[in-house]
Amino acid sequence: MKKSGDLSIFLTNYSPSFARTAYLLTGDADRARELAVEALVTACRRWSTIRWGQPAVAVLRELYARFLAAAPPPAPEEHALATLPPTARAVLVARYHDALPPEQVAMVTGLWTAALDEETHQALALLRSAHPELFTRDETREPPEPPEPGDAPPPEPDGDAQEAANQAPWVAPEDPPGTTQETEPTPWTVPVQGSETDEPGLRAALVRIAAGMPHTNLSEPVLTRIGRRRRARVTLWAAASAGAVGAFAALVVIAVSTLAGNLEKATGDSGIARTPPDEVPMAMPDKLGDPIRYAYTDYCEGASSDSSDPQPCGQWRLTTLSGKEWRLHAARAGYDEETLIALPLAISQDGHRLAYRHRDGSYVVHDLPTGVVKKIDIEHEETLPHITSSPNGRYFALDFGAADGAMLDFDTGATRHVSGTKIKILAVGNDGTRVVSDEVDVDDVPGHASVATLTLQGAKGRKGGYRVDPGLLEYGAALSPDGRTLALVSADERLVTMNARTGRVSGSRTALDDYGVIAVERWLSAGEVLVRQPDEDDEDAYLTKVDVRSGRSADYGGEEWIGYDSPLGALK
Numbered sequence: 001m002k003k004s005g006d007l008s009i010f011l012t013n014y015s016p017s018f019a020r021t022a023y024l025l026t027g028d029a030d031r032a033r034e035l036a037v038e039a040l041v042t043a044c045r046r047w048s049t050i051r052w053g054q055p056a057v058a059v060l061r062e063l064y065a066r067f068l069a070a071a072p073p074p075a076p077e078e079h080a081l082a083t084l085p086p087t088a089r090a091v092l093v094a095r096y097h098d099a100l101p102p103e104q105v106a107m108v109t110g111l112w113t114a115a116l117d118e119e120t121h122q123a124l125a126l127l128r129s130a131h132p133e134l135f136t137r138d139e140t141r142e143p144p145e146p147p148e149p150g151d152a153p154p155p156e157p158d159g160d161a162q163e164a165a166n167q168a169p170w171v172a173p174e175d176p177p178g179t180t181q182e183t184e185p186t187p188w189t190v191p192v193q194g195s196e197t198d199e200p201g202l203r204a205a206l207v208r209i210a211a212g213m214p215h216t217n218l219s220e221p222v223l224t225r226i227g228r229r230r231r232a233r234v235t236l237w238a239a240a241s242a243g244a245v246g247a248f249a250a251l252v253v254i255a256v257s258t259l260a261g262n263l264e265k266a267t268g269d270s271g272i273a274r275t276p277p278d279e280v281p282m283a284m285p286d287k288l289g290d291p292i293r294y295a296y297t298d299y300c301e302g303a304s305s306d307s308s309d310p311q312p313c314g315q316w317r318l319t320t321l322s323g324k325e326w327r328l329h330a331a332r333a334g335y336d337e338e339t340l341i342a343l344p345l346a347i348s349q350d351g352h353r354l355a356y357r358h359r360d361g362s363y364v365v366h367d368l369p370t371g372v373v374k375k376i377d378i379e380h381e382e383t384l385p386h387i388t389s390s391p392n393g394r395y396f397a398l399d400f401g402a403a404d405g406a407m408l409d410f411d412t413g414a415t416r417h418v419s420g421t422k423i424k425i426l427a428v429g430n431d432g433t434r435v436v437s438d439e440v441d442v443d444d445v446p447g448h449a450s451v452a453t454l455t456l457q458g459a460k461g462r463k464g465g466y467r468v469d470p471g472l473l474e475y476g477a478a479l480s481p482d483g484r485t486l487a488l489v490s491a492d493e494r495l496v497t498m499n500a501r502t503g504r505v506s507g508s509r510t511a512l513d514d515y516g517v518i519a520v521e522r523w524l525s526a527g528e529v530l531v532r533q534p535d536e537d538d539e540d541a542y543l544t545k546v547d548v549r550s551g552r553s554a555d556y557g558g559e560e561w562i563g564y565d566s567p568l569g570a571l572k
Contacts, residue, residue, distance in 0.1 A: 007047050008219060014056055015040065015218035018063060023213035024093045024206060025067050025086075027079030033216055039063035040222045042516070045564075046474060051401070053422070053439060053450060053470055057104060061491070064090050064108040080209055083130040087111070088123035095120060096199060097206040103447035107471075107491070113447065124199070134205040280312045284326035286371035291321050291351025291570040296563045297333050297342065307334035307343055309359060316345055316356070321570055330366075331356040342565055344385055348393030349522060351570030353410070355387050355396045363387075365396050365410055377415035378406040390428040391481065391522070397425040397434060407434060418457065426454075427479035427486065433458035435479055435486060435500060439470050456500060466503035472496075476520045478529060487529040487548065493517050495531060497548050508551030512544065521568060530556060532568075540564055 018040065022032035039062035043050060050058045068086055075082040081089045087109065094105045106113045128135055280298070300313040307314075309332075316328035331354075332343050346355040354366045355376075363376040363385070376398060385398040397418075399405030405418040405425050409432060418425060420438035427435040439452040445467070452470045475489040479500065486498045490509075493516060497507040512531060518541055521530040531544045531553075541564050543556035562568065 006051065007044060008223070010051075010055060011040065011044075011219040011222055012217060014059075015222070016215055018059060019216040019218065020210035020213045021060070021093060021098055022063060022067075024081060024097055024210050025064075025089060026072070027075035027082060029213055031073075032213055033218070035063060035066060036216075037218055037221050037225070039066055040218060041225050042066075044222060045226060050474065057100075057108075058474075060094070060098065060100070061108045064094065065110070068110065080131055080134060080205070081127070084123060084127060088119060088126065091116070091119050092123050092127065092202075093206065096203045097210060099203075101449075104449070110492075124202075127202075135199065135201045280315075281317060281325040281327045283312075283329040284318060288320075288326070288368040290324060292318050292347050292354065292368070293321050293351060293570055293572070294319055294562055294566045294568050295328070295345055295347060296566045297335075308332050308361075310334050318354075321351065321572065328354070328356070330358060332359060342384075344387045344398070345567050346387035346389055346396065347567050347569030348389050348396075349391050349570065350393055353389070353393045353396070355389065355398070363398060365408055367410065374408065374410060374413050376406055376408045378404065378417070386424070388425060388428055388476075390430050390432070391479075392430045394430070395428045395432050397428050399423050399425045405436070407432070424452075424473065426473065426477040429458075429479050429483040430481075431458065431483065433479075433483055435477060437468075437470075437473055454500075454503065468503060475517050478520045478522050480523050481526060485548075487520050487523065489517050489520055489531070495520075495529060495546050495548070495553075497529075507548045510546050510548075510551045510553055512546075512553070518564065524556075532562075534564060541566075 015036065018036040019032055022035040022039075023029060026032045026035060039059050043055070043059040043062045046058075047055070068090060072086050075089075081092070084092065090109045091105060091111070094100050094108055095102075100108065102116055103113060105111075106116045109116075111119060295316050295318050297316055298313055300311055312327060312329070314334050316331055316333045318326045318328055320326070328345075331345065333345075335342050343357060344355075347353070352368050354368065356364065356366070358364045361380050363378065363380070364373050365376065366373045376396065378398070383400050383402070385400045387396060387398045389396045394410055395407055396410065397405065397407035399418070401422060401424060403419060403421060403423060405423040407416050407418070407425065407428065408414075409416070416432075418434065418436055420436070422439040424437040424439075425434055426437055429435075434457045436455050436457050437452045438455075439450055441450045442448060445451055448469065450470055451467045452473060453465060453467055455465050469491075471491040472488050474491070478487045479485070480487070484500055485506075486500045488496055488498060489512065490496055493512050495510040495512055496505055498505050512533060515534050515536050518532040518534055521532050521543065524530050524545060527547055527549050529546045529548055531546060532541050533544055534541055541562050543562070544553050545556045546553045
C-alpha cells in the first residue's frame with residue numbers, strides 16, 4: 001500500500017472516536033456528525049503536512065475550535081453535560097474522555113495553561129452538584145469473559161493495515177475481540193498518570209454517554225468533500241487583444257457535469273467565453289518564453305485518468321501571463337485515488353521554471369526559456385513530497401516529511417542532500433541557504449510531546465539550531481529577500497515573523513481569521529508577505545498581502561481568485 005494511502009486508514013480507525021467526542025460536546029447526533037466532518041475536512045486537507053506528526057490532535061484542535069468559535073446552540077436538556085458552559089464542557093471532555101494531557105487540553109480549548117486548573121476545578125464542581133451520579137464508578141459491570149480453550153484466535157490484521165501501522169506513528173493496534181474501551185476510549189494518546197486518574201467514575205461515565213452516538217465511519221463524506229473541492233476548478237485570466245487599446249477579462253469555468261448547466265445559464269448572456277470540457281490546450285513545447293502564472297489540473301468527465309500516465313484531459317494546465325494555456329504532457333498529474341492529495345508541481349516566482357514528477361518517476365526541474373531539464377538526485381519515495389524554490393528560481397528543494405530531503409542547484413546541476421528524522425525544507429534563499437525543520441518526539445520539554453529544531457544550512461555549514469512548536473510550521477514558511485526573516489502562521493492563524501538565525505519573534509502579529517489559512521506563499525517586498533486563504537465556501541482561494549511592520553492586511557489586487565491548491569508562479 002502507498003504511504004499516501006494511509007488517510008483512508010486514519011479515517012476508518014479514528015473517525016468514530018471524533019464523532020463520539022463531538023457528541024459529548026453537542027449532545028446531538030446530527031450536529032456531532034457535521035462538526036466531526038467539518039473538522040476532519042479542514043485538518044485532512046493538510047494531510048501531507050500533519051500525517052507525520054500528531055494528526056489526531058490536529059483534528060481535535062479543529063473540532064474544539066469550531067465548537068467554541070461561535071456561541072454553540074444549547075445542548076438538549078437530557079444531555080448530562082448540558083448544565084456546563086461550552087468552555088467548561090470542552091475542558092472536561094478533552095481531559096477525561098479524550099485523555100489529553102494538560103498542555104494539549106489548553107491547546108485545543110484555547111486556554112492558558114495557568115488558567116486550566118481553575119477552569120477544570122470549577123467545571124468539576126458544577127457538574128458534581130448537578131449530576132453526582134456521574135462521579136460514582138459502576139462496579140456492577142462484569143468484566144469480559146476470557147476466551148474458552150479452543151476458541152479461534154483473533155484474526156490477524158490484513159497486509160495493508162499492518163503496513164500502515166508500521167509506517168504511520170499514529171496508527172494504534174486494534175483491540176482484540178472481547179476487550180472494552182471503558183478506560184481508554186481514544187487511541188491517540190496514553191493517559192498521563194496523576195491527578196486526572198482521581199475521577200475514574202467520571203471518565204467511565206463519559207465513555208458510556210459517548211456510546212449513545214451511533215457508530216459512524218466518516219471516511220466517505222470526508223473524502224467526498226475533499227474531492228469535490230479539489231475537482232471543481234475555477235480559473236481566471238486576462239487576455240490582451242492584438243491591436244486593441246485595452247484588455248478584457250475572460251472567465252473559463254471547468255466543472256463537473258452537475259454544475260455545468262447552472263454555470264452555462266448564468267453566463268449565457270454575459271459575453272463570457274466558456275471552453276467546452278472536451279477541449280484541451282495544446283501540449284507545451286520544450287521551450288516557452290511566456291512566464292507561467294499558475295497551474296491547475298482538470299477533471300476528466302466520464303473517464304478515469306491514471307496519475308502516472310494521465311490522459312490529456314487530466315494533465316497539468318499551465319496558464320501564462322499573456323492568457324495562453326498549455327498542458328504539461330511530460331509530468332505525472334492528478335490526485336492519489338485514496339487520499340486525493342495532488343501530485344506535486346512547483347513554479348519559480350518568475351514563472352520560467354517548473355519542478356514536477358516526470359512520467360518516468362524521477363523528479364525534474366524544467367527551464368522553459370532554454371528547454372533544459374535537470375533531475376534532482378534522490379530516491380523516489382512512494383509518498384508525495386513538498387517542493388519549494390528560491391525566489392530567483394535557481395534552487396529547488398523537496399522533502400517527503402521523512403528522513404531525507406534534497407535541493408537542486410540548477411546552475412551547476414548538483415544535488416545537496418538533507419537528512420534527519422522528519423525533515424521539512426521550509427524555505428530556500430537566493431544563495432542556496434535552506435531553512436530546515438527536523439521534528440522529534442520528546443519527553444523532557446514541558447508542555448510538548450514533540451518539538452521541531454530549525455537550522456539554516458548553506459555553503460558555510462549550519463546556523464541556528466533553536467526549538468519551535470511544530471504547530472508553527474503547519475502552513476509553511478517564506479524567507480525574506482535578504483534571507484534574515486521567516487514569515488509563518490501560528491496555530492491561532494496569526495502571521496508572525498521570526499529571525500531565521502535566532503528564532504526570536506518580532507514585528508506585528510496579524511490575525512488572518514476571515515476564513516482561515518491555506519499557506520504562506522512568499523514575500524512581495526522587504527515588508528509585505530503574501531498569504532493564501534480559502535473563500536467562504538472552502539472551494540477556491542484568494543490572496544492576502546500583509547504588512548509585517550504595521551500588521552495591516554488587504555486583498556492582493558494583482559490576482560483574482562485561484563484554485564484552492566493551484567501552484568502559483570509569476571504575479572501580474
